[in-house]
Amino acid sequence: MLKVSVVVPVYNAGPYIEKCAETLLRQSIGPDAYEVVYVDDGSTDDSAERLDRLAERHPHVRVHHQENSGWPGKPRNVGARMSRGEYVQFVDQDDELGLEALERLYALGKRNGSDIVLGKTAGTMAGSSNVFARTIDRCTVETHTLFESLTPHKMFRREFLLENEIRFPEGRCRLEDQLFMAHAYSVANCVSVVGDYPCYYWMRREDGKNTSSRGLVVDEYFGYLRKVVQTVKAHTRPGPVQDKMLRRTYRVEILRQVSEPYALSSHRQIEERYEAVRKLVLEEFPPSVLAGLPAVARLRGHLLEQGRLDALCLLAGRTKQMAPRAELGRPRWHEGALTAPVRLHLVHADGKPLTLVERRGRLLLDPALTEGLPGAEEWEAGDPLNAAYGEIRLSHRGQHIGWYPESDFGVRLEDAGRGRKKPVVSGTMRIDPLTAAGGGPLERGVHDVSAFFQFLGLGRSAALRGDWKSQPLAGQAVQVGTPTRTVIPYWTASRQLAIDIGEFYHRLSDVPGRVALRQRIRVPAPVRRPLGKVLRYVRR
Known part of the structure; x- marks a missing residue:
């Protein structure tokens, strides 16, 4: 049996x-270990001919042609049924894989x-x-924030899909990805996450016609969102896990319409x-x-729920x-990491x-x-630390990759006087x-440093800035590894x-090199000379 089938x-x-x-056919796992299954959904341009030429040149490429179904769901289902791999990886036609993606995903x-x-x-x-x-070896929706990632561009054990009859809805269907996921x-009893290597690249097309770029028809879209909610309720028991999954839908899909x-x-x-x-909220979501x-x-x-669109707009x-x-405090190296105090x-x-x-x-x-x-x-805050956190983010310029170095951040309420408390995220940045x-190690290039923090349901990103403009930090260059x-x-x-x-x-x-104290403070010469005499006198 092949290790992986890539369905496109x-x-x-x-x-x-x-x-x-270019990225699908050069996978490090080796051509004998995987196949690429293209399902042409009745293309009217030259896509069919292009696919057939690929199959002629590459033995591990297979092509299936079918009448147009109008949506990616049926081609994905057909491709999954045709697959001969132990695992199935779904890829969209305008995206790319990291060259080691299949090898790393399958091994994990x-x-x-x-x-x-x-x-x-x-x-x-x-x-x-x-x-x-x-990277996480084993988790579930109960133990990790998996429901924050609802696209199907993942690797699935083929027998898992077949045994549980997990299929994409066929025909025109908005949110087919969310229904499937x-x-x-x-x-799922076990989910793994590869976090140390960029596996899947969503690339914006020059013509702006990506697969996922479609307008929104209100009744249609929220009708399918209702089915997403019903799917969660059909396959989970009422309780904390179900609430956690539905809370993401409420927070993202529902509240962004009124925020x-x-x-x-x-x-x-x-x-x-x-x-x-x-x-939808009044009819489908439990009060919890x-x-x-x-x-x-x-x-x-x-x-x-009270029907106050006017108040929602005022709050927004x-x-x-x-x-x-x-x-941001002064950055300096400590035990192999660039550290600095941060307060947000x-x-x-x-x-x-x-x-x-x-x-x-x-x-x-x-x-x-x-x-x-x-x-x-007089709206009660409840638990002010509910879903509150802060993190450091690194953004690799040019490669569009984000990293999250582990840092020591905490959230607390500071006394602001007159019976007020100020929510603050603070701790030590550690890169x-x-x-x-x-x-793993950061790749060559420039990584911009910022912070993201959230409390009370309000989240913001903030660049971490200093006093100097376009200048290396004096005395802080190191060589590692x-x-x-x-x-x-x-x-x-x-x-x-x-x-x-x-x-x-x-x-x-x-x-x-390290900046002298008088350079950092920038003491004017008329003040510096007398000050120096005083200091010399004190030393004596």
Whole structure:
């Protein structure tokens, strides 16, 4: 039996067939260990001929031609049934795989007997996700945030799909990916995650016609979202796991329709979408789902269920103006890692910090957010640390890859005076160049450093900035690893902290030595000379 079958649904892909094939046909696992199954869904351009030429040149490529079904679901199902591999990897026609993707995904899945193996995503259409922060041998939807990754571009044990009758809906179907993954995650006994190697690249096409780029028809879209919710409920028992899965749908698919920026736009569908999601929430979501959301998200859900679109728009206008504030201490090396104290919080448009108010033994949401909201002017924050966290993010320029080095961050409430508490994320940034890439070394290039933090249901990214502009950190260049690689922390033109690996932008010879105290403080000469005499006198 082959180890892996790669299934690619194709419709009018044209030259993107060859672009995708460049990475599919050069996999390090070796051509004898896998096959590529293309399913042509009745293309009307020259895609069929392009696929047949690939099959003629490469023995491990197979092509199936069928009448147009109008959506990727049926071609994927057909390809999975045709597959001869122990595992099936789904790939879209305009995406790419890392050259070691199949080898790494299969090895991890085989070692753990995994039903599903997730590979780290990257590319011009992929946002950074901490689902892939590090490699995980064994997990489930109960123990990891798997439901944050609902695309099907993953590796599945073929027998797992067949035994559980997990199939894509066929014909025109919005959210077919979520329907498929909701079923798969709900019944999987073991899921693995490759976090130390970019396996799947979502690439934006030059013509903007990616497979997933389609407009939204309200009744259709939210009708299928209802089926996603029903699928979760059909395959899980009521309780914490089911609530956790449904909470992601509520927070992302539901609340973004009534939050900034969409709720503040002039889009013609605002009221139509609002009515659709309100109906869906009232009819399908258990009350425990809303009850478990952090304070601001829970407030949005309450206003939605109460039918207050006006209040939702008022709240969206206020939360949109919330801005991150990041304080970065002096970076320095400690035990092989670049470290610095970091402190993060949120401020209103007037610069005042976001706070909670203690009143009669209760902790209430900031009145600057709730004033004038009907029935919510004294909105209880509940557990203020619910879903609160902070993390460091590294973004590799040019390769569109994000990494999450392990750092020591905590969330606490600081006394802000006058009965107020300020939520703050603080701790020590720690970037080890030899382990920051999901447990492995950072590749050559420039990695920009930022932080992401979230509390009360409000999340923000913040660049970590210093006082110097476009200059290496004096005395902070190091050489690490075997073979040796140079690591140069520096401030970018916008004063953001960045790390140059392998002298990509800066040269080691250009890095200044440690700056003298008088240079750091920049003491003027008329003051420096008398001060020096005083210091010399004191030393005597």
